[in-house]
Amino acid sequence: MAANVALLCGSPSTSAASSLLTRRFPAAGRRASSRFTIILNCSIIAGLYVYHQVAALGDDPIKEWILTEGKATRITGTRSIGGGCINSAQRYDTDAGPFFVKTNRRIDPSMFEGEALGLKAMYGTKSIRVPLPYKVGSLPAGGSFIIMEFIEFGRSRGDQSALGRKLAEMHKSAKSDKGYGFYVDNTIGSTPQINTWTSDWIEFYSKHRLGYQLELVSRRFGDSAIYEKGQRLIKNMRPLFDGAVIEPCLLHGDLWSGNISSDTNGDPVILDPACYYGHNEAEFGMSWCAGFSGDFYNSYFQVMPKQPGFEKRRDLYLLYHYLNHYNLFGSGYRSSAMSIIEDYLWMLGV
Numbered sequence: 022m023a024a025n026v027a028l029l030c031g032s033p034s035t036s037a038a039s040s041l042l043t044r045r046f047p048a049a050g051r052r053a054s055s056r057f058t059i060i061l062n063c064s065i066i067a068g069l070y071v072y073h074q075v076a077a078l079g080d081d082p083i084k085e086w087i088l089t090e091g092k093a094t095r096i097t098g099t100r101s102i103g104g105g106c107i108n109s110a111q112r113y114d115t116d117a118g119p120f121f122v123k124t125n126r127r128i129d130p131s132m133f134e135g136e137a138l139g140l141k142a143m144y145g146t147k148s149i150r151v152p153l154p155y156k157v158g159s160l161p162a163g164g165s166f167i168i169m170e171f172i173e174f175g176r177s178r179g180d181q182s183a184l185g186r187k188l189a190e191m192h193k194s195a196k197s198d199k200g201y202g203f204y205v206d207n208t209i210g211s212t213p214q215i216n217t218w219t220s221d222w223i224e225f226y227s228k229h230r231l232g233y234q235l236e237l238v239s240r241r242f243g244d245s246a247i248y249e250k251g252q253r254l255i256k257n258m259r260p261l262f263d264g265a266v267i268e269p270c271l272l273h274g275d276l277w278s279g280n281i282s283s284d285t286n287g288d289p290v291i292l293d294p295a296c297y298y299g300h301n302e303a304e305f306g307m308s309w310c311a312g313f314s315g316d317f318y319n320s321y322f323q324v325m326p327k328q329p330g331f332e333k334r335r336d337l338y339l340l341y342h343y344l345n346h347y348n349l350f351g352s353g354y355r356s357s358a359m360s361i362i363e364d365y366l367w368m369l370g371v
């Protein structure tokens with residue numbers, strides 16, 4: 022240990038070792054000793070470089086993680102990635118490959134912890150490709166970050182049939198024995214999404230999805246008309262589920278085109294989830310901006326057969342996301358949400 026420290030820290034031992042080698046084997050010794058010295062000096066410089074980078078970065082937990090647990094010795098560049106609305110995203114290039122980093126200067130780490138748990142759960146199913154999350158933490162000046170696997174995206178929009186099949190494989194393989202919900206609450210857009218474990222799906226969807234959004238609409242916009250009609254739908258919607266076998270499947274939870282891509286092999290990739298265990302059909306709640314094709318649904322239903330009443334329930338699952346858009350972006354989404362509610366009230370005769 023002492024010798025190693027001496028070798029790393031300085032020249033006396035280095036030159037002693039060189040001169041011993043040169044005395045014993047004059048010609049070869051000189052060549053070997055100069056190579057030996059070069060290698061030693063390189064390791065010393067690399068060691069000191071990493072040491073200085075890490076020591077100087079006590080106040081930059083992202084770089085610190087990349088240069089320690091991330092196993093990089095050098096960050097060669099960073100650049101911003103557009104596309105997200107809520108967080109800022111960067112690519113960190115290093116000698117250990119690229120890392121994908123999202124930061125949010127205002128929100129504590131709980132949002133990214135929810136995202137990381139969701140990504141890990143989906144990753145664990147070995148079905149559809151998702152980035153592996155590495156680290157979530159706080160930023161020294163406030164806010165939070167997440168570091169994850171960087172995925173190089175391919176040029177194509179991806180194979181819809183593969184997307185449908187792999188998504189269904191994820192739904193099929195990941196069931197929960199705790200019921201409907203998730204280990205933590207997370208967010209849908211920036212709206213809180215409550216995931217308290219509940220044994221009955223209709224109760225879960227009534228209270229923590231439609232009911233929660235209706236409460237928010239009422240508080241934010243004073244919209245008692247949509248609140249009251251929405252509550253009437255909730256109280257009367259059970260017949261819509263008649264004949265369907267419902268199980269708690271792992272859902273991405275926010276599956277729209279901005280969160281779907283494909284890698285350089287053309288394999289589908291899904292990103293930025295709002296995971297929970299729920300009825301698999303709820304996964305299609307964002308289908309109005311996902312662009313799923315006929316091939317997508319055909320492949321999906323080959324793995325997860327269509328349940329009786331699927332078409333009747335489709336709009337009920339859109340409703341959650343329309344209400345959320347109303348809450349997030351304002352009254353432009355009100356009429357879509359209201360007309361779904363009124364159509365159901367008419368269909369159910371209530």
Ligand SMILES: Nc1ncnc2c1ncn2[C@@H]1O[C@H](COP(=O)(O)OP(=O)(O)OP(=O)(O)O)[C@@H](O)[C@H]1O
Pocket residue numbers: 102103104105106107108109110121123152169170171172173210279282292293
């Ligand atoms: N693991 C990854 N590797 C490479 N690029 C990624 C990765 N994850 C996301 N991206 C890209 O980074 C951009 C922003 O990511 P993302 O959509 O997750 O950000 P966000 O602000 O959390 O999103 P939103 O506002 O939609 O909730 C997108 O263009 C996305 O395609």
